[in-house]
Amino acid sequence: MINIKEDAKLNKLNHSCAHLLAQAVKHLYPEAKFWVGPVIEEGFYYDIDLGDKVISEEDIPLIEREMKKISKDGKRIVRHEISKEEALEMFKDDPYKIDLINRMDEENVISCYTQGDFTDLCRGPHVESVKELKHFKLLKFSGAYFKGDANNKMLQRIYGICFETEEELNNYLQELEDAKMRDHRKLGKDLGIFMTNDLVGKGLPMYLPNGYILWETLENYIKGKEKKLGYLHVLTPPLGSVELYKTSGHWDHYKDNMFPKMEVEGEEFVLRPMNCPHHMMIYANNIHSYRDLPIKIGEIARDCRFEASGALKGIERVRTFCQNDAHLFVTPEQIESEFSEVVNLILDVYKELHITNYHFELSLRDKEDKVKYYPDDEMWNKAEDTLRKVLDDLKIDYIEKIGEAAFYGPKLDVQVKPAVGNEYTLSTCQLDFCLPMKFNLTYIDKDGEKKTPVVLHRAVFGSLDRFIAYYLEETKGALPLWLSPVQINIIPVNNEYHLTYAKEIKAKLSDYRVKLDDREEKLGYKMRESVMNKIPITLIIGQKEVDELLISYRLYGKSETITTTLDEFIKLLEEKIRTKN
C-alpha cells in the first residue's frame, strides 16, 4: 500500500485536498469551525466542529459534489504571510484556529492559504490551484475527540484521499476492496477457524476444529523453541485474588479494564488480565541462588480483559485470549544478554515463518506523566538506556515512542499492520525493575546478600489469537503445509476403480492430516472445493496412477499436475514442512 505521507508530491496534493474539503464543508455548513486537517499515510482527514450537526452517510456525496464544483471553478491557491496579530484578527471567529495560533512561537512565520472565498491557516506547501484536485474520494467519516481526549467535545472527522490520476485512485480503491477479502474475520469464517455467538457473549471467540489445529500447531512450535532456550512451562489459574493485583499495582492502573471483582466467602477475586503476578509467585516459591538465574517461566496463559465494546475486532482484539507469555528472572548483569536472546528469538521466529512486514518500536515513558509511570527516574533511565544499547548492538532499526511504556517499565514492541484497520503489537519484550520489588523477590548473590532480580516480560506470538489473525491475513488464508488444518486432499477419479488404491495412499500418509474425498461427485466439482478451501496439496488418483503405482499432485495456486512416486512426494512434503512453506 502506498504511503501518502512519505511521497512529497502526493503529500502536497492530499494536504491541498483537505483544504478543498474544508471549503466545501464551509459552503454547505457556514457555521463550521475547523480544527486540523493533516495528511496521513492513507490520505488526509479534517476535524470539523459543526455545532449540533453530525455528519451522516447521505452528507458525504453532497460534500464530494461541492468539492468537484470548487475544483472545476479552478481558483488559484495563494499563500500569505501574516503577523500573529493579523492571524488572531483574521480567525477571531474560530476558537480552534485561535488555539493553534496562540500555541505558535513568536519567531515562526505564520502563513495562510486562500482559495476563492476560503482561507485556512496553514504551513503549506500546497498545489498551485484547486484545479489540480480532481481525482479524490471521501472514504469514511466518524466522530473524533478534540485533541484526541475523550473528555473533550467530539468533532466530526472526514477522511479522504487524492491522486494525480483517475487510474491511481481506482487502483487504490481496488486495493482497499482486495484487503477486505483477506481480512481475518472473513477468512476465519470461510475456513472454519473461529466463531462467536451472541449467547456466549461478544469478544469471546470459539475456535472450531480447523482453528484448533492451527492453534495447537503454533503452540507446540513456540513451546519447542522456548524449551531449547531453557524455558520452563507452567500452568496457572485464569483468576487471582484482588490482593494479588493490588500488590502488583495492576489494580490501580487497570481495574477499569478488568472484569469486575467477584466476592466469595468474603474473599475478592478477578479474572486475570495478565499473568505476571502468578509467575512472580512461582519464582517466590523457592529460594534462588545467583547460579540459578536466569529462570525463564513460560505459559500459554488465558487472560480476560474488559475491553471497550468499540475496541473488539475478530480475534485481534477480544475479551479473552491466550498469551504466549514468559517471564525471565535475571540478574542485572544478565539483562543485556537475555534481552538480546529474546530479540533474537523473535527475529528467528519471524524469519522461519516468513514474516517480513513489521517494524520495531521502543516504547518509553512520558517523563511529565507522574501518575501513570512508577516514580523512580533512576530506574527508568537505566532501563531505557539498556534497551537502546541492546538494540543498537543488534543493529536493529526502531522508532522511539514517548508515553507508550508499561507502568512498570519500557518495552520493545513489534508492530504490524492488519488488512483492515490500525497497526497493532504482535510481539513484545519489556524490562521491569518494578514488580520484583513489589513482590519482594530475591536471589542470594555471590556475596551471600539478598538481591532483587530483574524481570523481562516477553511474548513472541503476543496472543495466539492475535497471531492467528495476523497469519491468516499474511497468507491470505492459504496456510503453509505445516499449519494447514487439512494438508492433503485425495480425490479418486472414479470411486469404483480408484478408491481402494486411494485408501492405500491415505494409509501410507498417516503422519499427515489427509482427507479422502470419496463423495460421489465429479472430479471437477471436488477439485473446485479443494481449491476454495485453500488446501495446500490435492492428490488425484486415477487409472494411470493405479496402473503405475504413482501419485499425481497439484499444489494450491498452481494449475499443473505433477506425477511422481509416493517416496518422492513424501520428500517434498518433508521439505515443505521443514521450510514452513
Add this chain to the structure above:
RNA sequence: GCCAAAUUAGUUUAAUGGUAAAACAAGGCCCUCGUAACGCUUAGCUGUAAGUUCGAUUCUUACAUUUGGCACCA
C-alpha cells in the same frame, strides 16, 4: 464507552406497507474415468422487544450484535 451505519435461509445476496426471491451449501433422486460448479427435486429465512397501522421484514423507538472511525490497549 463515544459518533455513524448495518442486520433477510448454513453462506453470499435480492425484493416489498398486503406476509419473501435466487445462487451455493444441506437432504433425496439421477449421472459416473482426469483437474474450479452435471441435471432434477425437497426443506429452510426477515436479530430481539415494543409502538404506529386494518395489516410491518419494510415506518418509529429501545435493546442486542456487527462494521467504519474516535478514545482505550498492562
